[in-house]
Amino acid sequence: MRFLRRLFSFLFRIIILIFFLGLLIFIFPRIARNVKNIKLFTPKPQIVKNIEKDVEEFLIENYRGYYDIENFKITSTEETDRGLEFTTEFNMTLTKSPNDLPFIKSFRENATTDEAKDYAKYLENYANNFYKNKSKTSLVFLMPNGKSSFGDLKFPLHEKTLELSAIKIDEARLSSLGKSAAINYKKTIGEGNYDRKEACTYALEHYKDEPEYENNCANFVSTCINKGGISEKGSFYPGAINWITTGFKNDGSGLVPYLTRHGFFYQEKFRGKVEPGSIVYWTDASHVALITYQDTVTMKYTAHTKPRRNEILPLGSKTIYFTPTSH
Known part of the structure; x- marks a missing residue:
């Protein structure tokens, strides 16, 4: 009888041990992923501090006449093989009337079919959803290795980088695309x-x-x-x-x-x-x-x-x- 009690006690401990080992194997990868994704507060690198104001002023000037840029901040930085990436966040508010946006205006002026004219109205209506409404926005910049000034900044892509001019508002281009879209409109x-x-x-x-x-x-x-x-x-x-x-x-x-x-x-x-x-x-x-x-x-x-x-x-x-x- 004593032998059976000891045997059951031993088997029970083995079962408990196996249970906890299995639990650890199951949850450890998830814990590891969560820990990896936790971003603790770290001071901004000096290189970012030096250009922070320049980046904010660049965004304000780049979008002037179309958007208000407010509450700019740098939220995170990350060292990569290509250099230092940093994420900016800001509120972006469309202040230019949708009727006057280059693509929409050109589309409306060049729409000849009833379907195209209806779509021009549809474009204006859905763009109105953004008019004068703040939109929380983000944008990632890259300071390449060995560089340190605002003029060196790029936008990082998967395999390459883009110049900061890639977000410049090109009114002539937008108008041309609006005209082409209207002429070739197909529902x-x-x-x-x-x-x-x-x-x-x-x-x-x-x-x-x-x-x-x-x-x-x-x-x-x-x-x-x-x-x-x-x-x-x-x-x-x-x-x-x-x-x-x-x-x-x-x-x-x-x-x-x-x-x-x-x-x-x-x-x-x-x-x-x-x-x-x-x-x-x-x-x-x-x-x-x-x-x-x-x-x-x-x-x-x-x-x-x-x-x-x-x-x-x-x-x-x-x-x-x-x-x-x-x-």
Whole structure:
């Protein structure tokens, strides 16, 4: 009897030990990821302090006449192989009337068909949603290795960098694109009742959620558009290839091929017609994001795997756009 009690006691301890070991194996990776993502306060490097005011003044002057820039701050810095990256945040308020924005104005003046004229009114109406409303905005800068002055700053991309002029408002270019878009306007109709606003709201509220995958960009965008009304159906569901990959392999699988093949989204070549709730796809990297702000002058996106919220998308990025076929 005593032997059985000792045996049961021994087995019980073994079971408890196995249980706790299994628990550790299960939760440790998640704890490690959380610790890795925690950003403790660190003083700004002197190199950033020296140019902070210059960066703020650059943004104010660059957007003068179109936007007010307020509450500028540098929120984080990161040492990379290319140099020091730092993230800026600020409130950006559209102050120029949507009727006078170059793309919209030119589109309206060159619209000849009834459908194009209707779309011109639609453009003005949705741009009005941003007029005089503050938009919390972010923008990442790069100080290349061995450099230290404001004039050396770049915008970092996946494999290259862009000059600061990439966010300059080019009125002539916008007007030309508006004219071309109006002349070549073709109405697109697709299936579904996609709510762009719901998709954007989810993205802006959940951009800091813990990534489910090491490369989580497609999974994040899929979740956002699913919240906006693109339902789980057939080969589109959490964990499926068409949900968690971008389509970069060009083999017919992935998020973008699925959405275009089934008529939910179409490729839009005119940046001014790319509305919030659309998808931006980097062609030089397997990366997608959700457009969460677009007033026809400035476009911003929200994304994983690095959390990005309303980050300005500069011109010169190797990107293509996919916009919903339903409103």
